[in-house]
Amino acid sequence: MRHKxxxxxKNQQIVLETIRKAKKPLKAYSILSSVKKKGINAPPQVxxxxxxxxxxxxxxxxxxKNAFVDCKNSECETSKATxxxxxxxxxxxxxxxxxKLSTYLTNFQDNTGMKYEKYNLxxxxxxxRCKL
Amino acid sequence: MRHKxxxxxKNQQIVLETIRKAKKPLKAYSILSSVKKKGINAPPQVxxxxxxxxxxxxxxxxxxKNAFVDCKNSECETSKATxxxxxxxxxxxxxxxxxKLSTYLTNFQDNTGMKYEKYNLxxxxxxxRCKL
DNA sequence: TAACGCTTGTTATAATATAACATTATAACA
DNA sequence: TGTTATAATGTTATATTATAACAAGCGTTA
Ligand SMILES: [Zn+2]
Ligand SMILES: [Zn+2]
Ligand SMILES: [Zn+2]
Ligand SMILES: [Zn+2]
Numbered sequence: 125m126r127h128k129x130x131x132x133x134k135n136q137q138i139v140l141e142t143i144r145k146a147k148k149p150l151k152a153y154s155i156l157s158s159v160k161k162k163g164i165n166a167p168p169q170v171x172x173x174x175x176x177x178x179x180x181x182x183x184x185x186x187x188x189k190n191a192f193v194d195c196k197n198s199e200c201e202t203s204k205a206t207x208x209x210x211x212x213x214x215x216x217x218x219x220x221x222x223x224k225l226s227t228y229l230t231n232f233q234d235n236t237g238m239k240y241e242k243y244n245l246x247x248x249x250x251x252x253r254c255k256l
Numbered sequence: 257m258r259h260k261x262x263x264x265x266k267n268q269q270i271v272l273e274t275i276r277k278a279k280k281p282l283k284a285y286s287i288l289s290s291v292k293k294k295g296i297n298a299p300p301q302v303x304x305x306x307x308x309x310x311x312x313x314x315x316x317x318x319x320x321k322n323a324f325v326d327c328k329n330s331e332c333e334t335s336k337a338t339x340x341x342x343x344x345x346x347x348x349x350x351x352x353x354x355x356k357l358s359t360y361l362t363n364f365q366d367n368t369g370m371k372y373e374k375y376n377l378x379x380x381x382x383x384x385r386c387k388l
Numbered sequence: 389t390a391a392c393g394c395t396t397g398t399t400a401t402a403a404t405a406t407a408a409c410a411t412t413a414t415a416a417c418a
Numbered sequence: 419t420g421t422t423a424t425a426a427t428g429t430t431a432t433a434t435t436a437t438a439a440c441a442a443g444c445g446t447t448a
Contacts, residue, residue, distance in 0.1 A: 133426065153403070166429060171405065187319040188376065190404065190435095209370050222366050229377075234354050237384035238341050244320065245361075245377045252369035265395070284435065298398060303436065322404095322435065 132177075138162050139173035140194065143183055149191035149217050178203050186210070186217060188246055197221045204242045205230055211251035220247070264309075270294050271305040272326070275315055281323035281349050310335050318342070318349060320378055329353045336374045337362055343383035352379070 132140065142158050143150055150158075156170045164170060174192055177183040181202040183194050188210070196219050200206070207220040207229075229243050264272065274290050275282055282290075288302045296302060306324060309315040313334040315326050320342070328351050332338070339352040339361075361375050 135427075167405070169427070187378070209368065209372065211370070212373075218368060218370075220366060220368075225364065225366075228360065232357065232379070234352060236341065236350060237387075238343070238350075238379075238381050239387060240341065240379040240381040241344075242380040243377060245375060246319070247364070247370075247372040248374040249370050249372040255369075255371060267396075299436070301397070
């Protein structure tokens, strides 16, 4: 199974395909301009689709970039435990799938009495290529 | 020592004080309207100050909120290793200062060959009060 | 003083996101 | 089937967040 399947509306499918075809995280207005030929004309249509897709966990938002990537992790049922590495130079973004890390963070507790239900972690650095 | 001291320009001091006085994370335009009486008139002045203060690590940006809080962690020399807990209900934000967590994340490595230099982690949940 | 770099101020505009309301498609069921 | 409810979509306008571009001031030093 390469991708998670869900019942998606037409606009949601169009937006999702656009994101999947891209090699980079896409911004909402960049998605909008890509999908204008497919009949999506205005920001709310894109933002609604994005919201639903994030909710379903088939895409994630990179908060520090205001950009969206499709989820490559078949274990992401929702967007509740996400970790990314972001190359500061080439902007390449990779979803980190590391069960030790996710177990560690999902079970993380401190003494504030807060119950953590969700987290998002973004690492920044230089990727293998850009390090050279 | 309650707060880190650095040589700050006038605008930086004004913005920093405004953030420190606030009990909640502040957004840039909310800061702007607070400081208009002190002679700061336009967005770039606020954004420049914010940028510098983040760089110095005296404030942090909560990426998922586009908001700024002052750093309460005397060990934050820069904004290179940050973790926050965010209450989904009351929006209360706390900087997590947990040396085990920061050691774990600072040393985190995976097999992508990427060298991580910086991270930002945001936990969401319900705080002690809102859990009731 | 003149030239330079740096910080600040100012105007304008770009980029990101949502409110509000109108319209159309779909489903449930009398 | 027609009727009603619900969800999805379309549309216009606007709010919010952020930066570009340039002008003005100011201290340093050649
Ligand atoms: Zn995922
Ligand atoms: Zn790179
Ligand atoms: Zn800090
Ligand atoms: Zn709360």
